[in-house]
Amino acid sequence: xxxxxxxxxxxxxxxxxxxxxxxxxxxxxxxxxxxxxxxxxxxxxxxxxxxxxxxxxxxxxxxxxxxxxxxxxxxxxxxxxxxxxxxxxxxxxxxxxxxxxxxxxxxxxxxxxxxxxxxxxxxxxxxxxxxxxxxxxxxxxxxxxxxxxxxxxxxxxxxxxxxxxxxxxxxxxxxxxxxxxxxxxxxxxxxxxxxxxxxxxxxxxxxxxxxxxxxxxxxxxxxxxxxxxxxxxxxxxxxxxxxxxxxxxxxxxxxxxxxxxxxxxxxxxxxxxxxxxxxxxxxxxxxxxxxxxxxxxxxxxxxxxx
Amino acid sequence: xxxxxxxxxxxxxxxxxxxxxxxxxxxxxxxxxxxxxxxxxxxxxxxxxxxxxxxxxxxxxxxxxxxxxxxxxxxxxxxxxxxxxxxxxxxxxxxxxxxxxxxxxxxxxxxxxxxxxxxxxxxxxxxxxxxxxxxxxxxxxxxxxxxxxxxxxxxxxxxxxxxxxxxxxxxxxxxxxxxxxxxxxxxxxxxxxxxxxxxxxxxxxxxxxxxxxxxxxxxxxxxxxxxxxxxxxxxxxxxxxxxxxxxxxxxxxxxxxxxxxxxxxxxxxxxxxxxxxxxxxxxxxxxxxxxxxxxxxxxxx
Ligand SMILES: Nc1nc2c(ncn2[C@@H]2O[C@H](COP(=O)(O)OP(=O)(O)OP(=O)(O)O)[C@@H](O)[C@H]2O)c(=O)[nH]1
Ligand SMILES: Nc1nc2c(ncn2[C@@H]2O[C@H](COP(=O)(O)OP(=O)(O)OP(=O)(O)O)[C@@H](O)[C@H]2O)c(=O)[nH]1
Ligand SMILES: [Mg+2]
Ligand SMILES: [Mg+2]
Numbered sequence: 001x002x003x004x005x006x007x008x009x010x011x012x013x014x015x016x017x018x019x020x021x022x023x024x025x026x027x028x029x030x031x032x033x034x035x036x037x038x039x040x041x042x043x044x045x046x047x048x049x050x051x052x053x054x055x056x057x058x059x060x061x062x063x064x065x066x067x068x069x070x071x072x073x074x075x076x077x078x079x080x081x082x083x084x085x086x087x088x089x090x091x092x093x094x095x096x097x098x099x100x101x102x103x104x105x106x107x108x109x110x111x112x113x114x115x116x117x118x119x120x121x122x123x124x125x126x127x128x129x130x131x132x133x134x135x136x137x138x139x140x141x142x143x144x145x146x147x148x149x150x151x152x153x154x155x156x157x158x159x160x161x162x163x164x165x166x167x168x169x170x171x172x173x174x175x176x177x178x179x180x181x182x183x184x185x186x187x188x189x190x191x192x193x194x195x196x197x198x199x200x201x202x203x204x205x206x207x208x209x210x211x212x213x214x215x216x217x218x219x220x221x222x223x224x225x226x227x228x229x230x231x232x233x234x235x236x237x238x239x240x241x242x243x244x245x246x247x248x249x250x251x252x253x254x255x256x257x258x259x260x261x262x263x264x265x266x267x268x269x270x271x272x273x274x275x276x277x278x279x280x281x282x283x284x285x286x287x288x289x290x291x292x293x294x295x296x297x298x299x300x301x302x303x304x305x306x
Numbered sequence: 307x308x309x310x311x312x313x314x315x316x317x318x319x320x321x322x323x324x325x326x327x328x329x330x331x332x333x334x335x336x337x338x339x340x341x342x343x344x345x346x347x348x349x350x351x352x353x354x355x356x357x358x359x360x361x362x363x364x365x366x367x368x369x370x371x372x373x374x375x376x377x378x379x380x381x382x383x384x385x386x387x388x389x390x391x392x393x394x395x396x397x398x399x400x401x402x403x404x405x406x407x408x409x410x411x412x413x414x415x416x417x418x419x420x421x422x423x424x425x426x427x428x429x430x431x432x433x434x435x436x437x438x439x440x441x442x443x444x445x446x447x448x449x450x451x452x453x454x455x456x457x458x459x460x461x462x463x464x465x466x467x468x469x470x471x472x473x474x475x476x477x478x479x480x481x482x483x484x485x486x487x488x489x490x491x492x493x494x495x496x497x498x499x500x501x502x503x504x505x506x507x508x509x510x511x512x513x514x515x516x517x518x519x520x521x522x523x524x525x526x527x528x529x530x531x532x533x534x535x536x537x538x539x540x541x542x543x544x545x546x547x548x549x550x551x552x553x554x555x556x557x558x559x560x561x562x563x564x565x566x567x568x569x570x571x572x573x574x575x576x577x578x579x580x581x582x583x584x585x586x587x588x589x590x591x592x593x594x595x596x597x598x599x600x601x602x603x604x605x606x607x
Contacts, residue, residue, distance in 0.1 A: 042343075044341075045340045045341050109411070110412065111412060141420075141452060141455075146444035146448070148444070195559070196559060221532075223536075224531055225343035226341050226342065227531050248412075251497070252496075252498045252538060253533070253534075256533070
């Protein structure tokens with residue numbers, strides 16, 4: 001429905017041709033359209049409101065010039081703001097330390113175990129590291145088998161203890177093992193957990209306290225709806241994570257959750273996962289994400305055409 | 307048991323002190339609905355109908371609004387056709403009853419199958435599972451563990467083998483054993499991947515070689531925390547496999563799941579089960595009256 005937000009904005013601005021400046025009145029409907037586009041993309045409704053208010057403030061007072069249509073001008077403002085919000089400071093991914101410890105956490109089925117495999121592959125082939133992946137999910141049926149298969153595919157070692165029901169102990173033992181085996185990165189895959197599950201949230205906080213990670217990554221499904229805000233906040237409150245991993249971007253979701261999360265906890269999106277195969281790990285491009293959320297294809301060329 | 311406030315309890319509270327429905331109440335209603343993933347279109351449709359009623363009847367008080375709203379929402383949720391799902395009985399003359407379970411990655415298909423098998427078994431049915439996810443790492447192992455937990459047989463082949471062949475074997479074996487229920491697990495697939503969607507069509511056709519009117523049920527599993535993309539999932543899976551029932555999982559985590567309203571309304575597919583946890587007993591037969599009731603429920607914290 002919002003495939004052609006830009007077209008709709010253009011037509012909304014047609015009747016603005018005679019006016020010389022954008023003002024509160026002649027922009028009201030457009031702001032509403034943009035807000036709806038954001039909500040339709042799963043941006044949290046409160047954030048969508050704050051965001052469009054800000055965009056409106058930016059736009060009001062702008063001259064309506066003939067060279068570029070007001071609709072396009074508006075789109076440009078929205079996109080720039082979105083990009084800035086999504087981007088922020090470029091945060092590096094820290095794998096220093098001996099070993100560097102990376103803790104992976106998130107909701108059930110978000111893609112943690114798959115990402116653990118992908119990250120191990122990335123660190124091994126692109127960064128020349130020698131990773132050890134750790135199966136600290138003691139709950140899900142065949143969780144250890146799953147990570148074992150992935151580790152085999154990547155060609156890295158795995159640490160697991162089938163009989164141990166203490167995830168904290170497993171994580172600590174894994175780090176010992178890494179030291180004796182000269183592994184310089186330890187990636188700890190944890191069980192999926194709900195933010196409202198106090199016992200499970202405590203477990204992952206305990207793992208953090210015990211292993212003192214270099215990086216804590218919150219893995220989130222890009223198809224998540226309005227609840228993304230609460231989930232991200234709850235995980236951040238407990239873990240103060242260092243970055244976000246956005247998964248399943250090979251789907252056709254707009255991925256507004258990304259904006260909500262960035263806005264709420266202000267942590268950088270460090271990786272993007274877009275496929276089930278182990279080589280589908282990407283760095284994050286704020287501009288592309290902004291365009292995707294708005295569902296408008298390539299805006300830059302659109303504006304250049306004008 | 308985790309209890310939480312239904313997403314519409316906020317509106318119930320907000321209007322408690324008011325005597326009539328005004329713009330502010332409607333604004334709050336919009337917020338509550340949108341905030342629960344109901345989606346803009348569906349939300350506006352609901353509000354429009356309520357506005358109409360308010361105009362027509364002049365004085366609609368907030369108690370009536372609550373009732374109106376409950377009615378609107380109930381109307382959106384379609385009733386299950388043929389036979390109502392009150393228990394784990396299978397319809398007459400459909401033995402073995404074949405259920406094909408589909409959905410995008412990680413929504414809870416395999417877990418739901420484990421819970422379903424448990425319930426059918428409890429109801430005295432002979433159940434057989436088919437491990438037609440031969441793709442995801444350790445998917446067969448995962449379903450095998452569930453089959454052991456429940457105590458039902460599983461048909462499987464090596465990882466990487468043809469999922470249709472597994473489905474075929476499973477149904478054949480069910481007929482040979484005179485089983486009551488067959489549940490076939492499939493690999494998670496994103497609905498925009500055409501070749502993977504085609505594969506589902508093939509699985510279906512192969513099943514039909516054994517039992518022409520099977521699968522009797524194509525169950526689309528949706529993650530309750532998914533946003534508007536769930537609509538697209540429903541659209542694409544329905545187009546390929548004629549989905550007959552929905553299961554909504556992970557509703558223990560969120561008081562939302564409002565996208566279900568839009569889906570049930572738009573595609574006329576009944577919600578059959580909801581998943582409320584990772585344990586074997588965490589599956590509930592969906593009851594729309596209770597569901598709507600729960601949306602408005604205020605729980606003391
Ligand atoms: N299409 C696609 N599928 C993905 C991606 N990442 C993970 N998956 C799939 O999503 C499903 C769940 O992934 P897992 O890695 O098992 O998720 P998890 O978070 O470890 O799950 P739990 O341990 O059960 O909480 C699997 O089918 C994966 O193959 C992705 O970027 N794209
Ligand atoms: N909290 C909660 N977790 C659930 C529920 N249903 C499934 N899960 C969890 O979600 C994760 C994914 O479940 P699976 O059954 O593996 O999902 P799937 O759809 O088979 O995944 P793929 O085969 O990889 O596409 C697991 O960690 C499950 O334990 C539920 O109702 N509530
Ligand atoms: Mg996992
Ligand atoms: Mg599965």
